[in-house]
Amino acid sequence: MIRVAVLGASGYIGGELLRILLGHPHVEVGAAASARLAGRRVDSAHPNLRSVCDLTFTHPDDLGAHDVLFAAIPHLESMRQAEALLERGRVLIDLTADFRLPDAATFERYYGVPHEARDLLGEFVFGLPETHRKELRDADRISVPGCMATAAILALHPAAEAGLLEPAVSVDARTGSSGSGRSSGLADSHSERSGALRVFAPSGHRHEAEITQETGLDVTMSATGIEAVRGVQVLCRGRLRGPVDEARLRETYRRCYGDEPFTRVVARRRGAYRLPEPKILSGSNFCDVGFVTGPVPGGGTTLHAPRNGEDGQALLVGALDNLVKGGAGNAVQCMNIRFGWPERTGLEFPGLHPI
Known part of the structure; x- marks a missing residue:
């Protein structure tokens, strides 16, 4: 049994x-820390935890040392508090963007400020089990990727690793309102968000850097806020190298993810859920990935299929719950790997249907 603490415990x-x-059968939650709600019951902020959790929020200044510290605080705060965080967690699992990019110049380009803990850049393992499992087994400093980045990396990774894609790829991401966090502003209020399809990042979204870093592709990214509360879906468009048919693409994805506990290949020719759909993933740690080449199933826009040795086009799709596989669940999966437990431990919930 290990003792863990959650810093930023009042957020989503x-x-x-x-x-x-x-x-989780191997974990004792020693503290849930929040400066804003210190002294109040945890279930006052998270009513779904009534009768499940009797903890009160601890002030961060009173947070002692734990075996694992999960930092779910605002972006840019982890680098400013890095020394204190490392003292409070033998294993630090950071859910901010602060240590995802090991290059200080790239970080400053995308986040607009110089990095304040440059000496720690490169010391964190990128917390995506499907691509960094070996390094995570011994990692004491882990940086969990962003939700849209996770979906896009997992959608692109098999084709990119197999050399099936030309470098230039566009990523069109859609995300629910919970991705903005609990302290979001007027633009994310119900009256402004309801019924809206808001393109909040027409180009150069910050997750673009993570996707480029992890896939080796030349990625351009846009992001749109949708009316859903939970969920991320990414549509990745790229050109295939040579006449790659759907059968080869399917075999490539199945070979890559066939043994993965939480990444599923969903690419069917018919049905309401023939391609990855975030709605049915709510609350689960699954990421579904799929693809289309040539004619789009069920009609609609036709992709350029390979002809006479030409390169064809592919639509690669990823979907997940932004708060689970896109955040908290992925962090726990990383912890399970680090301590040698089965990766599904504590993460067995399969999602709901209908919802």
Whole structure:
């Protein structure tokens, strides 16, 4: 049994971490820290935890040392508090963007400020089990990727690793309102968000850097806020190298993800859920990935299929729950790997249908 603490426990990601960790058989939650709600009951912020959690929020200044510290605080805060965080967690699992990019110049380009803990850049393992499992087994510093980045990396990774894609790829991401966090502003209020399809990042979204870093592709990314509360879906468009047919693409994805506990290949010719759909993934740690080449199933826009040795086009799709596989669940999966437990431990919930 290990003792863990969640810093930033009053937020949506913090609440998901507590929900998962409270049912984890190898974990004792020692503290849920929040400066804003210190002294109040945890279930006052997370009513789904009533009768499940009797903890009160601890002030971060009173947070002692733990075996694992999950940092679910605002971006740019982890680098500013890095020394204190490392003292409070023998293993630090950071859910901010602060240590995802090992290059200080790239970080400054995308986040607009110089990095304040440059000496620690490159010391964090990128927390995506499907691509960094070996390094995670011994990692004491882990940086969990962003939700849209996770979906896009997993959608692109098999084709990119097999050399089936030309470098230039566009990523069109859609995300629910919970991705903006609990303290979002007027633009994310119900009256402004309801019924809206808001393109909040027409180009150069910050996750673009993570996707480029992890796939080796030349990625351009846009992002749109949709009316859903939970969920991320990414549509990745690229050109295939040579006449790659759907059978080869399917075999490539199945070979890559066939043994993965939480990444599923969903690419069917018919049915309501023939391609990855975030709605049915709510609350689960699954990421579904799929693809289309040539004619789009069920009609609609036709992709350029390979002819006479030409390159064809592919649409690669990824979907997940932004708060779970896109955040808290992925962090717990990384913890499970680090301590040698089965990766599904504490993460067995399969999602709901209908919802």
